[in-house]
Structures are given as structure tokens and as C-alpha cells.
Amino acid sequence: MGQRKGGIAGLWYDDHECVVAATKVREAGFKKFDAITPFPVHGMEEAVGIKRSPIPYIAFGAGATGLLAGVGLQYWTSAVSFPLNVGGKPFFSGPAFIPVMFELTILFAALSSVGALFAMCRLPKIDPPVIDPDLTSHKFALFIPEDDVGYNADRCEQLLKSLGAKEIKRLSDY
Amino acid sequence: MIQPGLHDDVVALAVGYGRKAAGKVGNIGVDAYPLSSFAKGKPVFAGRVVTLKKTSENYLLVSTQDHHVMEGRAIVLETTKSAFEKDPSSGIHKHQIFSIWPQHQYTKHKWALSVDLNSCTGCSACVVACQSENNVPVVGKKYVLEGREMHWIRIDRYFKGTPEAPEVAVMPLMCQHCENAPCETVCPVLATVHNDEGLNDMSYNRCVGTRYCANNCPYKVRRFNWFNYVKKREEPLHMSYNPDVTVRPRGVMEKCTFCVQRIRRGTNIAKDEKRAFKDGDVKTACQESCPADAIVFGDLNDANSKVARLFQEKRTYKLLEELNAVPRVGYMTRVRNAERAEVSGHGSEHGQPAHGPAKDEGKEDKKKHGNNVQQHEGELV
Incomplete structure (x- = not known):
């Protein structure tokens, strides 16, 4: 699964506190830190500074490519490589090609979206590691990886504590 | 009867x-x-x-044939001698046809057949000739009763006029090799498609027997082989098959091919002799057997061929022209001596049963x- 990054995590028991803390951590200059919550927390994306995903653009581009691939495939097979005169209809018969064009659009867009998601999330690598099992139930964490800008374990611990973290976990050797 | x-x-x-x-x-x-x-x-x-x-x-x-009335449709067109002398195209009702597609171009050959209903007497010699030329099975009374006859060409007979003085009209009907063939559109496996000479070809090996084509054929000329007539044929009788024509197995659709084996033979002989194909090199079995010379086969791309000239005649019409199937078989109006107010059965109004x-x-x-x-x-x- 590759080399896992170490770092430091602060845990909160209240989602709102965690959001406020995340905003402060971002303002402190950290870029690669992440929030781990048991459910989607409103305002967390803005607080952590997550920008809009480029996946819709990737999906659109891939869909357009699929559409053109559908047209090209059918044009080549039906009108160039193996033309068949079926009932006097033109070799390049638009209405008959619509289903394949549609299907290839969907196929390309869907597969590209999933592929792009995996690539952008660096899946199947799980990062950060399991910090606390309660993060899936009632705790909220902010994790600052060790390769973040201006990382210093002690300074980070101080920061998280000052922001009201109930627990601090250092994740260095695992 | x-x-x-x-x-x-x-x-x-x-x-x-x-x-x-x-x-x-x-x-x-x-x-x-x-x-x-x-x-x-x-x-x-x-x-x-x-x-x-x-x-x-x-x-x-x-x-x-169970039904002998044309129901006012333009099937066998007739005219009278005096009307014909005034207008050679009398009796033919022209339809306004438009298509969203342009027609395909056939540059090599463009095979077509002309049937002169004026000459046809309905003698059925063409049916017999086709049957023996194309190895068409004889199904027998039992299966004719079930509607499983296999003729590639049939003679339709219609009665018209009053019950007291009926008239008979006959019409040989074979595959029309429509340029916009409705049968081809519905074949899910592309077993029937056009070749570049405009023949409506059947790939027997590709046919899976859905019979959609026969359902969609407006002329009802496609025949489905329900049984292995080939295998049932007894030992010396198999020698009577025409070796130039394949025998069809069970579960396969078949129909008139315009005697494609004769077309191939005619074009190949012309090629071997290093000369251009000329009119008359190919005669279909029905054409050869017709004692009245009512059936003429040839290449429409040759402007001087007999069939091309017959297609230019004003008397020639296409059967069920309004469907825009563009048949490659042209029928020529029957001209009667008798004077009657209306003989064509398809005058100005559609769907009007004009006959008794x-x-x-x-x-x-x-x-x-x-x-x-x-x-x-x-x-x-």
C-alpha cells in the first residue's frame, strides 16, 4: 500500500468545534491537513479549503470523447470498412447510430469519473491511517500530515490543543 | 370450388x-x-x-389464394383500348412520394424485371419453371392448407366486375427486389441485404428464422421453409435438383433471387470472353418459360436493354408504388378491348371498392x- 505518512491528529467531540478548529488550522498556514468525521459536516469543505472537484469536467470531456468514438466507430464500420445496403438506407444513417453514441458517451464518462476519483484520492491507498475507531461514530478529527508546510509536531500539538482538541494522537511509526 | x-x-x-x-x-x-x-x-x-x-x-x-378481390387497391391495373389510345398511361394512378434519403446509386448493373400483364395469360409455366430451376420444394396439399406453400413466384388471380359478368385479372408476383426493401430493415441479423447490383440477397446461413422479413414484405413473396424437404427427398430424386442452386434447410427464409445463378453465369461468361455484358445474356427461368414473352429481365443501366426501354414505357407501373419501396419489377397495364366506365379499380379516390x-x-x-x-x-x- 505504499509508504504511509505520519502526522498528528486532534480529536473533538463536537462537529461545530471541529469546523471552527479547521478554519483556524487553515489560517495557520497548513495546506495538506484533513478532517475525518463520521458524517458530512456542513461548512467543513470550506473550512478545510477543499476546492471544487475537477471530476465533472473530466466526465464531460470523456463523455464527449465517447460520443465522437461512437460516431467514428459506426461511421468506419458501416460506411467505410463494410458498407451494407439495408433497405436502401444511407450507409451513414444517423438515427440508427444514436443508441451506440449514447451508450459510448455514458460508458466513457462513467469509467473516466471512477478512474479520476481513484487517481485523485490515490485509492486504494488509505491515508491517513486509522486514528481512532470512534471517528466512525461520534468523534471528529483534524489530521496534519508530517509533510505539510511548516510541520512541527510540538507546535501542531500546541495549536490543536489551543483550538480545544479533547485528545491528541501522534502517528509517527506505523 | x-x-x-x-x-x-x-x-x-x-x-x-x-x-x-x-x-x-x-x-x-x-x-x-x-x-x-x-x-x-x-x-x-x-x-x-x-x-x-x-x-x-x-x-x-x-x-x-383465399381472397380474390382487390378491395379497390391498385394491384392489377387495367385500361380500355380507347383510353389507352388517348393516354398510354391511363389507368395508372401516380402518387406523390417523397423520401428523406437519397436513393443508392448502382453503377455496375441494375437488374430489373418487367412483366406485361397484357401478355400474361396466367398459364403458370413460370411457376413450374421457377420451382424446378430453384429447387423449390413441393409441399403438397396438407401444407398448402396450412399456408406453407413455397413458390418463389405465384400467380395471383382477382375477380372484378359484377357477379353476373365477372372478369379475371391475373398477375405473376415474385420478389420485387425493392430498392427500399422493407424486409431488410427488420432483419435483426442482416441476413437479407442489398448487393451492389441492386439484388435483394438472402444469406441462408445467416438467417435465424425470425420471419420478420416475411411479415414486413408488402408483396408477401417471402417463403419460410418449415421442414427439411431436402433430407426427405428419396435417393434417385435428389438427382433432379439443380446443382447451381443451393438447397435450403429447415428454419430459413427463402425467396426469388432473380435467378442469381444465371446472372453470375451470364456475367462470368461475358467476362471470360472478354466482352461487355450485353442484353439477353441472362434470362431468368420464368422469362425463358413464358410462352407469351410477358417477362423480360435485364440491366437498367444499359439504356438500350429491353427492360430499360420497357421501364420507360408509359404503361409501366410499380406495384404498391405509394409505399415507396421502389420495386425493381415493373408491371405493364393490361389493356382491354371492352368499353367500360371504369376498369382500373383505382381512379381518383382511394379505398373505394370499385368492383362487384x-x-x-x-x-x-x-x-x-x-x-x-x-x-x-x-x-x-
């Missing part, structure tokens, strides 16, 4: 059935010759006085005669 036009007191029998020395194939039906007499070295068929008796037995009458109901006459006859006539005649079928 009681037919319009037959006198109420006349029974007609067909000779040629019930042969004793023709083996398995010929010994069908009842021999009608004992009813004929012999005078001055010639057989006399008419004039015999017969009495019909009711036997109370049932006998199945089978026919390949021939079916009704049959019913009247049955009432007059009881069942005797039907039963007696039925034995010969």
Missing part, C-alpha cells in the same frame, strides 16, 4: 390428375379422362351431361346448388 364466371349449370373438372403410370408424384387426385369422349381422333371434353349427387362426405379444398363483390356470387351459387358441386369438384383438387 365455385368460381365467378362459371355457368350455374356447368361443372368444370381439370384433367391431368390421377395418373397411374407417373409414379408417386403423379398419382394424385382423380382422373377426369373417363368423362371425356373421343371423336375424329381428338378428345372431346365438353358437352357431357352429368348429374351431381349429395354424398354427405367432407372433402378439404385447398388453395394458395365476387365472394358474394360464390355464396349465391352455393345456395342454389347445395353442397354437391363443391364436393364433386373437390375430389380433383
Whole structure:
């Protein structure tokens, strides 16, 4: 699964506190830190500074490519490589090609979206590691990886504590 | 069967059935010759006085055609001599047709067939010729009853006029090789497509027997092979097959090919002799057998070919032209001597039954005669 990054995590028991803390951590200059919550927390994306995903653009581009691939495939097979005169209809018969064009659009867009998601999330690598099992139930964490800008374990611990973290976990050797 | 036009007191029998020395194939039906007499070295068929008796037995009458009225549709077009002299295209109702697609171009050959309904007498020689040329199975009475006849060409017969004075119109009908073939569009496996010479080809090996094509054919000329007639044929009889034509297995659709084997032979001979294909190099089996020369086959791309010239004639029309199937078979209007207000059956108005109901006459006859006539005649079928 590759080399896992170490770092430091602060845990909160209240989602709102965690959001406020995340905003402060971002303002402190950290870029690669992440929030781990048991459910989607409103305002967390803005607080952590997550920008809009480029996946819709990737999906659109891939869909357009699929559409053109559908047209090209059918044009080549039906009108160039193996033309068949079926009932006097033109070799390049638009209405008959619509289903394949549609299907290839969907196929390309869907597969590209999933592929792009995996690539952008660096899946199947799980990062950060399991910090606390309660993060899936009632705790909220902010994790600052060790390769973040201006990382210093002690300074980070101080920061998280000052922001009201109930627990601090250092994740260095695992 | 009681037919319009037959006198109420006349029974007609067909000779040629019930042969004793023709083996398995010929010994069908009842021999009608004992009813004929012999005078001055010639057989006399008419004039015999017969009495019909009711036997109370049932006998199945089978026919390949059940309906004999055109229902006001433009099928067999007719005109009168005087109308024809005024306008050679009289009797033909032209339709406004448009298509969203341009027609395909056929640059090499463009095979077509012309049928002159004026010359056709309905003798059925073409049917027999086609049957033997193309290895078409003879299904027998049992399967004709089930509507499983296999003729690639058939003669449609229509009755028109009043029940008192009916007229008969016949029309040989084979695959029309439509340029916009409705059968091809519905084939899910592309077993029937056009070739570059405009023939509506059947790939027997590709056919899976969905029979969609036959359902979508407006001319009803496609035949489905329900049985392995090939395998059933006894040992010496298999030698009677035409070796140039494939035999079709069970579960496969088949139809008129415009005698594609003859087309190939004709074009190949022309190629071997290093000359251009000329009109008359290919004659279809039905054309060769037609004693009235009503059927003409040829290449439409050759402007001087007989069929191309016949297609230019004003008398030529396409069957069910309004469907825009663009048939490659042209029919020529039948010109009658008789003067009548309307003979074509397809004048200005659509869907108007212009002719007397021939079916009704049959019913009247049955009432007059009881069942005797039907039963007696039925034995010969």
C-alpha cells in the first residue's frame, strides 16, 4: 500500500468545534491537513479549503470523447470498412447510430469519473491511517500530515490543543 | 370450388390428375379422362351431361389464394383500348412520394424485371419453371392448407366486375427486389441485404428464422421453409435438383433471387470472353418459360436493354408504388378491348371498392346448388 505518512491528529467531540478548529488550522498556514468525521459536516469543505472537484469536467470531456468514438466507430464500420445496403438506407444513417453514441458517451464518462476519483484520492491507498475507531461514530478529527508546510509536531500539538482538541494522537511509526 | 364466371349449370373438372403410370408424384387426385369422349381422333371434353349427387362426405379444398378481390387497391391495373389510345398511361394512378434519403446509386448493373400483364395469360409455366430451376420444394396439399406453400413466384388471380359478368385479372408476383426493401430493415441479423447490383440477397446461413422479413414484405413473396424437404427427398430424386442452386434447410427464409445463378453465369461468361455484358445474356427461368414473352429481365443501366426501354414505357407501373419501396419489377397495364366506365379499380379516390363483390356470387351459387358441386369438384383438387 505504499509508504504511509505520519502526522498528528486532534480529536473533538463536537462537529461545530471541529469546523471552527479547521478554519483556524487553515489560517495557520497548513495546506495538506484533513478532517475525518463520521458524517458530512456542513461548512467543513470550506473550512478545510477543499476546492471544487475537477471530476465533472473530466466526465464531460470523456463523455464527449465517447460520443465522437461512437460516431467514428459506426461511421468506419458501416460506411467505410463494410458498407451494407439495408433497405436502401444511407450507409451513414444517423438515427440508427444514436443508441451506440449514447451508450459510448455514458460508458466513457462513467469509467473516466471512477478512474479520476481513484487517481485523485490515490485509492486504494488509505491515508491517513486509522486514528481512532470512534471517528466512525461520534468523534471528529483534524489530521496534519508530517509533510505539510511548516510541520512541527510540538507546535501542531500546541495549536490543536489551543483550538480545544479533547485528545491528541501522534502517528509517527506505523 | 365455385368460381365467378362459371355457368350455374356447368361443372368444370381439370384433367391431368390421377395418373397411374407417373409414379408417386403423379398419382394424385382423380382422373377426369373417363368423362371425356373421343371423336375424329381428338378428345372431346365438353358437352357431357352429368348429374351431381349429395354424398354427405367432407372433402378439404385447398388453395394458395383465399381472397380474390382487390378491395379497390391498385394491384392489377387495367385500361380500355380507347383510353389507352388517348393516354398510354391511363389507368395508372401516380402518387406523390417523397423520401428523406437519397436513393443508392448502382453503377455496375441494375437488374430489373418487367412483366406485361397484357401478355400474361396466367398459364403458370413460370411457376413450374421457377420451382424446378430453384429447387423449390413441393409441399403438397396438407401444407398448402396450412399456408406453407413455397413458390418463389405465384400467380395471383382477382375477380372484378359484377357477379353476373365477372372478369379475371391475373398477375405473376415474385420478389420485387425493392430498392427500399422493407424486409431488410427488420432483419435483426442482416441476413437479407442489398448487393451492389441492386439484388435483394438472402444469406441462408445467416438467417435465424425470425420471419420478420416475411411479415414486413408488402408483396408477401417471402417463403419460410418449415421442414427439411431436402433430407426427405428419396435417393434417385435428389438427382433432379439443380446443382447451381443451393438447397435450403429447415428454419430459413427463402425467396426469388432473380435467378442469381444465371446472372453470375451470364456475367462470368461475358467476362471470360472478354466482352461487355450485353442484353439477353441472362434470362431468368420464368422469362425463358413464358410462352407469351410477358417477362423480360435485364440491366437498367444499359439504356438500350429491353427492360430499360420497357421501364420507360408509359404503361409501366410499380406495384404498391405509394409505399415507396421502389420495386425493381415493373408491371405493364393490361389493356382491354371492352368499353367500360371504369376498369382500373383505382381512379381518383382511394379505398373505394370499385368492383362487384365476387365472394358474394360464390355464396349465391352455393345456395342454389347445395353442397354437391363443391364436393364433386373437390375430389380433383
